[in-house]
């Protein structure tokens with residue numbers, strides 16, 4: 501943390517090891533991502549495979565999981581890594597979240613020993629890329645209504661349906677696909693080269709352009725009996741994976757906000773109007789102060805949730821508190837920073853509007869802010885207001 505923004509000296513709440521992990525990730529991001537990310541974003545192309553291998557070398561993929569080549573790091577260390585990754589770009593953090601917290605976690609938590617041995621080591625190194633197919637064209641916030649079906653045919657399973665807005669789908673080697681069976685929702689490990697599987701890239705995104713997003717079509721995809729995740733029973737299995745990924749977003753969002761604020765502080769102290777730096781105007785300082793307070797509150801919240809996770813006491817609705825607050829506030833910070841940069845605020849030469857545009861996706865995926873309000877509301881009132 502650069503000194504001026506660490507108003508509460510949160511750095512001192514981190515262990516030496518946590519600070520080291522954070523610094524190593526920050527260095528990697530500075531060397532390998534920051535010099536290129538504005539171009540990736542503008543071009544709508546990202547060298548995701550190359551990045552995955554670099555992240556894999558550093559142990560960032562599935563870093564909070566144990567065994568099978570995973571680093572077994574603490575939840576706080578994983579969160580700090582997410583913060584650094586998203587300080588470069590939300591799409592870069594997404595690559596790591598989807599790989600580690602969604603695809604790998606699903607296999608690690610619910611897979612057979614054979615599935616774990618087959619996929620986790622190569623996913624941890626970034627040699628194999630995974631994706632996680634829950635959302636469908638007609639079922640986003642309400643995955644319980646999914647229509648993708650898996651039916652038995654002898655010993656085999658046959659999958660039919662489609663998944664939409666799936667991060668990494670067009671480049672993935674393997675997908676974790678959630679489908680309805682006669683017994684309820686179940687998960688399947690689907691190699692992307694299985695006959696009947698096609699993935700199409702979704703183009704013209706105005707957000708998360710440094711991330712690959714796609715649609716998956718499943719046309720009578722025949723899978724052997726052992727393709728099913730044996731321990732995944734019901735919707736709570738995919739929802740538990742979401743809790744993992746949402747936790748990473750709680751930290752990631754403050755990384756994006758921090759980058760906006762660091763950029764803006766530097767800009768406001770050097771840009772002069774009316775004969776003085778922008779930072780010298782009271783109205784600018786009020787904006788900077790309010791944003792810095794929200795940033796440090798978001799970091800405190802992330803750290804608190806991380807400590808709860810490391811004590812195995814983190815509950816899903818607590819993650820919703822963090823996702824709701826930190827993404828909403830990060831988006832507010834990004835938009836406010838943009839105003840201080842004036843016309844330069846809309847330029848890709850600065851990261852601020854890129855972060856703001858990315859955060860629009862982050863606000864929507866992994867449960868929209870409305871869904872997280874309803875999760876918190878249900879906890880408060882005991883009443884479900886989803887339907």
Ligand code: TGC
Pocket residue numbers: 593594595597598632634635640641642643644667734735736737739740741742743745816865866867868871875886
């Ligand atoms: P509901 O009846 O509430 O729950 C069904 C069962 O699941 C349990 N449960 C959870 N378990 C673990 N973690 C959670 N977060 C859980 N939420 C619920 C629940 O206790 C129950 O268990 P049991 O034993 O009683 O069966 O289910 P519902 O159908 O009413 O849905 C509730 C709702 C709306 C909160 C849920 O559907 C939801 O979260 N919707 C949002 C969907 C979503 O977030 N999709 C994300 C797709 S992945 C993605 O966006 C990746 S983005 C890329 C990136 O991360 O970078």
Ligand code: FAD
Pocket residue numbers: 598631632633634635638639640641642664665666667668708713861864865866867868869870871874885886887
């Ligand atoms: P809808 O569910 O149609 O919601 C539209 C609006 O209605 C929202 O404002 C929502 O909050 C509101 N709404 C819905 N229900 C209610 C309610 N009960 N009460 C009040 N308001 C409500 N999904 C995956 O499975 N895997 C991925 O890897 C993945 N990656 C993604 C990457 C990107 C870039 C994006 C943008 C999305 C990705 N998603 C992924 C999909 C994402 O999870 C969904 O977009 C999200 O869950 C919302 O679903 P929806 O877009 O269908 O919106």
